[in-house]
Amino acid sequence: MPIIRVENLVKSYGSLTAVDGISFEVEEGTIFGFLGPNGAGKTTTINVLCTLISATSGKAFINGYDCLKEPSRVRKSIGIVFQDTTLDKDLTAYENLVFHAYLYGVKKSEIKGRVHDALNFVQLYERKDDLVKKYSGGMKRRLEVARGLIHQPRVLFLDEPTLGLDPQSRANLWGVITEMPKKHNVTIFMTTHYMEEAEVCDKIAIIDNGKIIAEGSPEELKKTVGGDVISLRTRDNEWSAGEIRKMFGIDSVEKDGELYLTTGRGDSCIPELIRGLGDNVLSVKLQRPTINDVFLKLTGKAIRDEDVSGMSNIKEEVRAYRRRH
Amino acid sequence: MFHLPPLTPPYKRRGNKCHELIFMEFNAIYVLVAREFKKFIRERSRLVSAIARPLLWLFLVGAGMSRLVSPDAGMPYTQFIFPGILGMTILFSSVFSSISIIWDKEFGFFREILAAPVSRMSIVIGKGLSGTVVSTIQAAIVLMLFPVLGLRLGPLQIVEVLIISIALSFCISTFGILLATFYESYESFSVIMNFIIMPMFFLSGAMYPVKLLPKPLAVAAQLNPLTYGIDALKNVIFPVEEGPMSADFGLVTDMAVILILSFAFVVISARLFERKK
Ligand SMILES: Nc1ncnc2c1ncn2[C@@H]1O[C@H](COP(=O)(O)OP(=O)(O)O)[C@@H](O)[C@H]1O
Ligand SMILES: [Mg+2]
Numbered sequence: 001m002p003i004i005r006v007e008n009l010v011k012s013y014g015s016l017t018a019v020d021g022i023s024f025e026v027e028e029g030t031i032f033g034f035l036g037p038n039g040a041g042k043t044t045t046i047n048v049l050c051t052l053i054s055a056t057s058g059k060a061f062i063n064g065y066d067c068l069k070e071p072s073r074v075r076k077s078i079g080i081v082f083q084d085t086t087l088d089k090d091l092t093a094y095e096n097l098v099f100h101a102y103l104y105g106v107k108k109s110e111i112k113g114r115v116h117d118a119l120n121f122v123q124l125y126e127r128k129d130d131l132v133k134k135y136s137g138g139m140k141r142r143l144e145v146a147r148g149l150i151h152q153p154r155v156l157f158l159d160e161p162t163l164g165l166d167p168q169s170r171a172n173l174w175g176v177i178t179e180m181p182k183k184h185n186v187t188i189f190m191t192t193h194y195m196e197e198a199e200v201c202d203k204i205a206i207i208d209n210g211k212i213i214a215e216g217s218p219e220e221l222k223k224t225v226g227g228d229v230i231s232l233r234t235r236d237n238e239w240s241a242g243e244i245r246k247m248f249g250i251d252s253v254e255k256d257g258e259l260y261l262t263t264g265r266g267d268s269c270i271p272e273l274i275r276g277l278g279d280n281v282l283s284v285k286l287q288r289p290t291i292n293d294v295f296l297k298l299t300g301k302a303i304r305d306e307d308v309s310g311m312s313n314i315k316e317e318v319r320a321y322r323r324r325h
Numbered sequence: 326m327f328h329l330p331p332l333t334p335p336y337k338r339r340g341n342k343c344h345e346l347i348f349m350e351f352n353a354i355y356v357l358v359a360r361e362f363k364k365f366i367r368e369r370s371r372l373v374s375a376i377a378r379p380l381l382w383l384f385l386v387g388a389g390m391s392r393l394v395s396p397d398a399g400m401p402y403t404q405f406i407f408p409g410i411l412g413m414t415i416l417f418s419s420v421f422s423s424i425s426i427i428w429d430k431e432f433g434f435f436r437e438i439l440a441a442p443v444s445r446m447s448i449v450i451g452k453g454l455s456g457t458v459v460s461t462i463q464a465a466i467v468l469m470l471f472p473v474l475g476l477r478l479g480p481l482q483i484v485e486v487l488i489i490s491i492a493l494s495f496c497i498s499t500f501g502i503l504l505a506t507f508y509e510s511y512e513s514f515s516v517i518m519n520f521i522i523m524p525m526f527f528l529s530g531a532m533y534p535v536k537l538l539p540k541p542l543a544v545a546a547q548l549n550p551l552t553y554g555i556d557a558l559k560n561v562i563f564p565v566e567e568g569p570m571s572a573d574f575g576l577v578t579d580m581a582v583i584l585i586l587s588f589a590f591v592v593i594s595a596r597l598f599e600r601k602k
Contacts, residue, residue, distance in 0.1 A: 050440060075442035086433035090364055102356035103441040105349035 003028040003187045009058035011044050018044040020210035029181050033201030034191040041210040042191035043083055046159050050080050063154045079148030083159040085140050089133040093124055093143050097150055104151035118146035122176055138169025149184055158190035195292040213298050222289045225297050228266025231258050233282040240277055247276045353443035357451030358458055365459045375418050379410045379467045399568035403474050408558035409531025414467050415460045415494050416551055420522055422456035423501025427511050445598040449502055449591050456498025464490040485561045493554030496583045499590035506597040530555050535573045553582040
């Protein structure tokens with residue numbers, strides 16, 4: 001039985017339909033990626049699943065409980081890392097986690113152990129007694145992931161977990177996320193608008209304008225846009241193009257002094273190609289289709305990596321400043 | 326295309342026994358109070374200003390005003406405003422504690438609380454008791470000044486004052502929570518302070534007896550929860566039961582109003598915290 005099941009879910013704000021009749025299932029123990037540009041309806045979907053807002057119509061179940069009718073049971077089954085930080089910055093990391101443990105009714109005798117384990121898991125144990133306001137963005141995110149695990153949820157929701165993090169923190173967080181399903185026996189439901197992050201998901205659904213426009217494993221989705229593209233520079237493009245036609249029966253295209261050819265299995269083509277063309281080849285490059293290409297093909301537009309968090313960080317700084325003064 | 330699950334899996338029914346649910350709610354209330362208390366202890370400036378404000382009012386405003394009040398009014402003016410100053414201490418600290426919900430909303434932490442599997446009622450009660458604890462502590466500190474003002478209170482009266490303080494603190498804290506449900510950003514803080522809290526203070530019988538107010542203001546004072554708290558304190562603290570400066574209502578009326586209002590504030594706030602449409 002799937003751990004999350006959503007059927008024809010609709011959420012409207014007045015005349016705006018933020019989520020427009022989506023259906024999907026998530027299998028237990030997998031990483032499910034919910035992909036889409038800003039404003040596609042990802043956060044709204046999470047808010048309905050997490051019982052924070054009501055749905056206009058449709059059904060949603062988590063862990064067998066009805067998200068629309070059994071909020072308390074659903075809440076016990078899930079952990080949430082919201083898009084914006086929801087830590088108490090005036091408490092220490094340790095205190096934030098203990099607060100969470102009490103709030104979720106963790107037995108007193110277990111609190112200490114679980115908090116320690118969670119802090120160790122995200123490598124923040126050394127900094128546990130620092131006030132959260134001294135934490136970097138990446139540390140805060142990791143702490144929130146740790147907090148989401150304290151009550152041992154069946155599903156952990158991560159809304160744009162890597163938004164606004166520097167590459168190193170992102171990689172670090174990714175290590176943590178991909179480890180979770182096995183280590184903590186939890187299913188991951190994450191949203192992102194960074195296409196390359198979707199590659200590690202077991203299954204992804206692409207959402208645009210409130211509708212799911214594609215669904216499947218990353219490999220399946222990438223297959224839909226056609227094969228790999230090999231680009232090569234040679235001493236003699238005309239001769240090489242002829243050889244390639246003889247070897248593979250493929251016409252190659254010349255652009256900006258480079259030859260481009262599209263094939264099904266690019267990696268196994270390359271050795272043959274080099275053998276055939278000999279030292280005529282100056283350089284070879286293999287480009288595999290990305291999820292971004294999938295999105296591009298489906299919608300005719302690219303998902304832009306505009307940095308939303310840039311703005312919200314500034315906003316937060318201003319607020320913090322005003323609060324202090 | 327999709328099928329409903331035929332049966333609920335066995336693990337579903339675990340963990341929902343009655344005593345476990347009560348345990349969860351109790352834990353949530355406890356941890357909300359513990360958080361507030363920890364922050365209160367940590368923020369020295371809050372404590373200092375909480376104690377300094379009543380002292381300033383008592384000795385600067387009180388001493389100055391006492392020259393205007395005729396000596397045969399029944400008691401010195403500094404004694405008259407003592408219940409009002411206790412009420413003010415409770416008003417400011419309770420409202421400040423509850424209004425911190427707006428900060429929590431602004432900084433996101435409130436979502437952590439709202440997403441938890443606890444009833445909205447427990448969240449309101451937990452927040453209300455948070456304000457109650459810190460307010461009562463501050464009121465108790467201010468109460469220790471009574472000998473300096475020439476008031477005589479026996480142990481029973483001190484206990485009564487503390488009980489009234491607890492009830493009034495809870496009432497004002499839950500009122501503050503209700504206010505906080507209407508605001509999303511702390512820019513509204515000064516609006517709340519200037520247009521709700523200060524008028525509440527001045528129209529509470531703290532500075533002048535309600536019976537001496539002109540009719541429209543007296544009506545406003547009677548709609549003010551703080552009025553009944555301060556009146557209850559007057560009933561217990563003042564040595565005289567007659568005269569222009571005595572209490573305006575009976576102690577039973579005062580307490581009944583405070584308790585009924587507290588209940589109403591809790592129920593309404595809990596309703597408003599239910600999930601958004
Ligand atoms: N509370 C709300 N009231 C009105 N419109 C909303 C509200 N929340 C979200 N929306 C709108 O719903 C759409 C989807 O938003 P959201 O789910 O936040 O997108 P995403 O998380 O994919 O970026 C957007 O057009 C947004 O403006
Ligand atoms: Mg979002």
